[in-house]
Amino acid sequence: MRQPSAVPPPDAPPPFDAAAARRLREALGMVHGNVAYGLNAQYGLDVGPDLVAAWEAGLRTPSSREVTALAGVLWCAPAELLHAARTLREHRTAHGLDAADLARRVGLGVDAYVRMEEAGKWRGNERQSAALTAELGLTPAQFMTAAGRDEELAELLRSAVTTRWQAYVKPLTKMLPVPRAALEGGALENVLLRLHADYQSRMVATLGWGGGVGDAGDGAAGREFLDGIVAHFWERAEGTR
Known part of the structure; x- marks a missing residue:
């Protein structure tokens, strides 16, 4: 039935x-x-x-x-x-589109789109993601936030800067279908290298100061950097354009 x-x-x-x-x-x-x-x-x-x-x-x-x-x-x-939009629904509303219209434009059934919007998790393929980005005028960072992928991105970036960043180039490239074009030609590698160096320099300073009390000594600088890793990533990614 x-x-x-x-x-x-x-x-x-x-x-x-x-x-x-x-x-x-x-x-x-x-x-x-x-x-x-x-x-x-x-x-x-x-x-x-x-x-x-x-x-x-x-x-x-x-x-x-x-x-x-x-x-x-x-x-x-x-x-x-509207205040600055973050979710799919907020971006759609900002553009004066209803769910059925946006779903049609990006090549999705309205039921499938509504489920993604309600869950706060975008599951479209690369072509649909590119269409969504174009229809809503999203930057790569806005797309990742609206798609509900910021925490997943943060986890990968934290691993990249605390271990061997080279091992995370492919996983990040796969995860970032929309901004990939903006980060091609070695740009993503350069961003990860810079993030890794920035984090490691904070941890070296901690060790160099003997692990004493204070922001450097107790590792607070490194933790603060990891807490804001997504913002740091997009700042450096924008600098590669």
């Missing part, structure tokens, strides 16, 4: 920027009633002036659909009404 298609669950509230909404409205010389009228007349949303005011006060958060409509009324891009 054929299973019915999954109905996409209601969107979690997007990272709405209340101050930006108020600023954009005031720049257009509009009051809350004008915005509410536009949402009703242009988009068929049952939104009153009090709800618009509550959005701007941070007391209520509009849905993804409402953010897209509000952007239309305020003559701006949805992204201008």
Whole structure:
């Protein structure tokens, strides 16, 4: 028996920027009633002036659909009404796309895409990953965060800088299908070499100072470096372009 298609669950509230909404409205010389009228007349949303005011006060958060409509009324891009996006859903909302539209553009069934979005884990192949990156305008770092791969990346990088980094070139190349082109021609090797040297220099300083008390002596500098390893990686990767 054929299973019915999954109905996409209601969107979690997007990272709405209340101050930006108020600023954009005031720049257009509009009051809350004008915005509410536009949402009703242009988009068929049952939104009153009090709800618009509550959005701007941070007391209520509009849905993804409402953010897209509000952007239309305020003559701006949805992204201008959001804080920095991190998840797939937040990036999609920032581009004013619904799940079905984005799924079609990247070559996925809507049910499969919605499951990935809800789980916070992107499972698309290399071609689909490239399409997703293009549709949402993601940088390599944004893609990895939205795909839910930051912790996996961190684990590989920590191993690379604390042991033999050369052994992790292939695993990292396989893991980074989207940024691979940006890190080809020995660039990835150079990034790992620099990360390894930076970490080892911190640990050598620890040993050289006799392991005494303090940031260097107790290894805190090395631990701090490992805690921020993903950020360090992208900083050096950007420097190779």
